Amino acid sequence: xxxxxFEALLKLDxxxxxxxxxxxxxxxxxxxxxxxxxxxxxxxxxxxxxxxxMNAKNLKGDSFRLEGFKLMRHIxxxxxxxxxxxxxxxxxxFNTYAEITLKNADNEVGENTVKTLxxxxxxxxxxxxxxxxxxxxxxxx
Numbered sequence: 001x002x003x004x005x006f007e008a009l010l011k012l013d014x015x016x017x018x019x020x021x022x023x024x025x026x027x028x029x030x031x032x033x034x035x036x037x038x039x040x041x042x043x044x045x046x047x048x049x050x051x052x053x054m055n056a057k058n059l060k061g062d063s064f065r066l067e068g069f070k071l072m073r074h075i076x077x078x079x080x081x082x083x084x085x086x087x088x089x090x091x092x093x094f095n096t097y098a099e100i101t102l103k104n105a106d107n108e109v110g111e112n113t114v115k116t117l118x119x120x121x122x123x124x125x126x127x128x129x130x131x132x133x134x135x136x137x138x139x140x141x
Contacts, residue, residue: 034126037071048073068132074125079118081105086117 041047041064048062051072060075081102087094093108094100105114 038073038126041071065131068130070129070131072127072129074127076123076125078121078123079115080121081114082117082119086114089117 045064045066048064051061051063051070054061054063054072054074060077061073062075063070063072079102081100083094083100086100086105090109093105097104102114102118105117
C-alpha cells in the first residue's frame with residue numbers, strides 16, 4: 001500500500017459520486033418522459049388495456065402498445081392502517097403495542113376487520129418493452 005492506492009481510491013470515490021449525480025438526472029428525465037407518455041395515453045390514445053402476458057404471470061397491471069413497443073403499467077395496492085380508527089375500536093390492543101402495524105392488527109383482530117380500517121394507496125410503476133423481433137424493425141403489434 002502506498003500513496004497511489006489512496007489516490008486511486010479517491011478517484012474511484014469521486015467517479016462514483018459523479019455517476020450518482022448523473023443517474024439522478026437521468027432518473028428525473030425518465031420520470032418526466034413517462035409522465036408525459038402516460039398523460040398522452042390516457043387523454044388521446046384510449047388508455048391502457050388489459051395485458052394477457054401480465055395476467056398469465058399473475059401481475060397486477062395493464063399496458064399500452066404502439067407499433068413494436070409496449071408500456072407496461074404495474075399496479076401496486078398498499079393498505080394503510082388508519083391508526084385513529086383502530087385506536088377508537090380497539091384501545092386495549094392499540095395500547096399493547098408501541099406501534100400497531102398491519103401484521104399486528106391482522107393477527108389481533110383478523111385481516112377482514114383490518115381491511116375496513118384501512119385506506120388504500122395505489123401506486124404505479126412503468127416498464128417499456130421492445131416487442132420487435134431481432135432484425136425486424138417494422139414489426140407492428
